[in-house]
Amino acid sequence: MTNRDEVAAVRPSTLAWVNRHLEAGERVVGAEVLHGGITAETRRLTIGRRGGGTRDLVLRTFVDPYYVGHAEDWLHREADALTLLSGTGVPAPGLVAVDPAAAHCEYPSLLMTHLEGRTVLEDEGLETRLPLLARQLVAIHAVRPVERPREYVALTTADTVVTPKGADAAVWAAAIDVIRRPAPPYEGCFLHRDFQPGNVLFEVPPTGAADARITGVVDWAQPSWGPADLDVAHCSTVLALLHGPAWGLRFAEAYEEAGGVPAAAASERRYWQVRDGLAASEEVQQVAQAWRKAGRAELTTRTVEERLDAYVTALMEAPG
Template identity: 80%
Template sequence: MTNQDEAVAVPPLTLAWVSRHLEVGERIVRTEVLYGGITAEMRRLTIGGRDGGTRDLVLRSFVDPFYGERAEDWLSREAGALTLLAGSGVPAPGLVAVDPTAAHCEYPSLLMTHLAGRPVLDDEGLETRLPLLARQLVEIHALRPAVRPREYAALTTADTVVVPKGADAAAWAAAIDVIRKPAPPYEGRFLHRDFQPGNVLFGVPASGLAGARITGVVDWAATSWGPADLDVAHCSTNLALLHGPARGLRFPEAYEEAGGVLAAAPSERLYWQVRDGLACSEEVQSVMRAWREAGRTELTTRAVEERLDAYVTALMDTLG
């Protein structure tokens, strides 16, 4: 490798494992840390071939012991999803190899192809990107795998919600009461389960963000089977925190305009929207940190909490 900095160098066992999955005559010539993730350490590996050409792979490793406890499940699920998505038309990475139990590597790891593009988290050009996000999610939900992934798991309960300091107490109490009720019936769909701007790659032309186009969807570790409303709600919450509550409230409409189908009853839609908004209350710190690393330094913990409060309150006002 030409770059031996400890922050980017691949550990020796993992290096040997990656090398076994390269083509004859190939070697790693450069490594680069990819920032913005929360649960795993990500590296881009530039692979040099005998003909002088290069290609890029991405190495995902669960280094943190806290997340490492769930790595086997996440990596196995992601490997299955990437295998399923191959040839589906959904722009996802290709699976190269996976070591979910760290049988060969220092840490549980997955090796995949690298997709062009980058996440775009700026406010600029959002009105153009919003319908692109919606259409991409409709395409994901249209997949009908022969073997369904496991049923979705709820990410919060009424007893674990963290009410932000200074939040509208009445609105949050009403929202918590919503998720105390049983989940509404739903028609199952193939879910990404973490579909949001940080996991969507865009190609950005020289003309600017208004001309951006989706080049890939990444991080399929939570792939599940469940209601389309849940994926839509998750993206809505993230849009609300990144760009303001009004943008989050707009996304379900964009999803329907793209051909997606949501729950018919307003009360059922409210359940899924509120459930995801409240789940985010427990993750503000980690979500905010990833966005700040990506350049949104104005999104302090307090700023994100205020947007979350405004979004949950708006949900209860407009949909309740």
């Protein structure tokens, strides 16, 4: 059945652009907003097929003025990454079309295949999902592109960190001093740069979490070349804020158990962990709001701030 209201919500020029990239006789018959992202609007489009039946595509559109300014670069990089990953076994979407400079659409947009599964943000079953996340990240880091993506960029500085209200000022000052130092030397690898539960799709069968499996990894807007610890640290931070500090600390162990190779020295691993934890301080309100929209109503900005403070404190108290 055609859902005219939802289809009408797709902007006219964008809808016309999508239609030009469909197979003969196909048309968009439905659209559903997918929640959880911060940088772009994401919709699942239901495509009616000429011979009957449907298939799904996903449309990502950058509309926020701040993110539109970055969209052309990000969409070029995402399109390149999806093309690269199509032959690697990493479960990424397939590229259908991209309009990085909004030459055809109202806003910069990317059209890709739809992957089965869903993001799973609840606490239940995390013990089973954690090693799956770790193994998937090891597989991503094993990708060897013919042409390397650009070197990683770390935007957080000592001056941009936002110390949470009520945090121990001395602990946070010491953490900020960590990132004043030069980055440790590293042997680079292919990075996702935003690998975390919100960008991983799972299939969780009726039999329960024990039989869960990963069906996709999405949001490839910032693939980079850099230290494996950077991806590990980012996923650890998100797990700490979403599920509690202990899970952030546990993920680094799970990555090694899955065959990942982090920096040899504990001080080097901590540098990347602290850097990503401090980076999160600048986005707590946005992240908490996105998670509440996705169903985690208890994750107020204050709750996430407290978890971040506890996580950074635990990192600073760890040996090394």
